[in-house]
Amino acid sequence: MRSVVGGAMLLLGMSALPVLAADGKNTTTNAMPPGAASCSPCHGKQGEGQPTTAVPRLAGLNAQYLERQLAGFKDGTRKNRIMMMIASDLSDGEKKALATYYANMATTKAETAPADAAVIAAGAKLAATGDWSKDLPGCAQCHGAAGLGVGADFPRLAGQWAVYIEKALRSWKSGDRKTDPMGVMANIAGKLTDDQIKSVAAYYESLPVAAPAHASETKP
Ligand code: HEC
Ligand code: HEC
Structure with a gap:
């Protein structure tokens, strides 16, 4: 699939790809679940995602929606090699905790050059x-x-x-x-x-x- 090469690069040598710094602050008191440290190299410390590499912003998305996507990667209804590997290692409880954590983030949006x-x-x-x-x-x-x-x-x-x-x-x-x-x-x-x-x-x-x-x- 399209992102396998980029995804694998991210997994193996994260410094090789641009990871934008968070532009905003997470204003909620939102306890970080243990697994979240493994998500932040790609999705960002504030769940802000990456504007140029098709890594989505997770901050502020609905928790049940996020949980359902993680289940989709795990059961194969959604295909992305990296996320399938990651989601297959998560228990139901971990999926819920991570989904809730990102849903509760009120990260502001980084300024990027506007399109035409x-x-x-x-x-x-x-x-x-x-x-x-x-x-x-x-x-x-x-x-x-x-x-x-x-x-x-x-x-x-x-x-x-x-x-x-x-x-x-x-x-x-x-x-x-x-x-x-x-x-x-x-x-x-x-x-x-x-x-x-x-x-x-x-x-x-x-x-x-x-x-x-x-x-x-x-x-x-
Ligand atoms: C190596 C990079 C990488 C890591 C690490 C990573 N992700 Fe992802 N994630 C991606 C990419 C790329 C996509 C987009 C996949 C696609 O296009 O379907 C994605 C998609 C998602 C989505 C779907 C979002 C949406 O809007 O539908 C969720 C939810 C998600 N990741 C959660 C997590 C969680 C939770 C972790 C940590 C346990 C994590 N990811 C770790 C790269 C990563
Ligand atoms: C009839 C209802 C409906 C309409 C109209 C609709 N969508 Fe959706 N859209 C959905 C549903 C339901 C989902 C969630 C799917 C899932 O759970 O994976 C979704 C998900 C998405 C996502 C995935 C978001 C993410 O974080 O991965 C994108 C992108 C999207 N829609 C874009 C569009 C665009 C662009 C249009 C108009 C051209 C559109 N949708 C019109 C129902 C709709």
């Missing part, structure tokens, strides 16, 4: 209204008007790294990811052109993550 305004605008339109010529609903219908996610089922996309969003959409297209209930995302991703994938990913990356106070209040 026209690209972002095209993405915003697709997110809001979809593309009815292809029977494609707006992403906002499920992921929320501001992309902040809805409950445990529909993850937050706002502030997620565009490279990772693009990769996630392509994993549904290729069948590497089957974690979505009733194949809903596979159906949607299958209808997106490459340009649409790029623009909608750029749009969601450009959105602010939830304000820390609000984010921690809405945690399940």
Whole structure:
């Protein structure tokens, strides 16, 4: 798969790839579970992820969503060699503790160079209204008007790294990811052109993550 080489490099020699420093502070009192030290070389000490290497931001994503993804890597409904190895070593209790830990992080977003305004605008339109010529609903219908996610089922996309969003959409297209209930995302991703994938990913990356106070209040 696409990230095997990069992932293996990360695992073997983490200094070889750029790991961005956290830009924000974790403002919650959130006890670090023992396993989290092994996640931070890739996902960052504050769960901020990496803007350029398709390692997702985990901070502030819904805990049940995160736990379900770890289960998906473990049972093979979601394929990524590195994460499959890591998740297969985690007990149910460890998965829950790690998911809760990252969900409770109110890390702010690092400033990165914004994408082209026209690209972002095209993405915003697709997110809001979809593309009815292809029977494609707006992403906002499920992921929320501001992309902040809805409950445990529909993850937050706002502030997620565009490279990772693009990769996630392509994993549904290729069948590497089957974690979505009733194949809903596979159906949607299958209808997106490459340009649409790029623009909608750029749009969601450009959105602010939830304000820390609000984010921690809405945690399940
Ligand atoms: C060697 C790098 C690396 C390490 C270490 C690592 N991850 Fe990951 N993680 C990734 C990559 C790359 C992805 C994206 C996989 C994909 O594209 O499907 C990912 C994806 C995830 C996701 C899915 C997020 C989403 O938005 O769906 C979760 C949850 C996750 N990792 C949790 C963890 C936890 C918890 C640990 C520590 C126990 C950990 N990871 C350690 C690289 C890593
Ligand atoms: C009918 C509801 C629905 C619509 C519309 C929808 N999604 Fe989703 N989306 C989901 C569900 C459900 C999941 C969680 C799947 C899972 O559990 O793995 C998801 C997950 C995702 C993820 C994975 C996030 C992560 O952290 O890995 C991305 C990226 C995504 N959607 C992008 C989009 C985009 C872009 C659009 C619009 C073009 C869109 N979605 C429209 C239901 C929807």
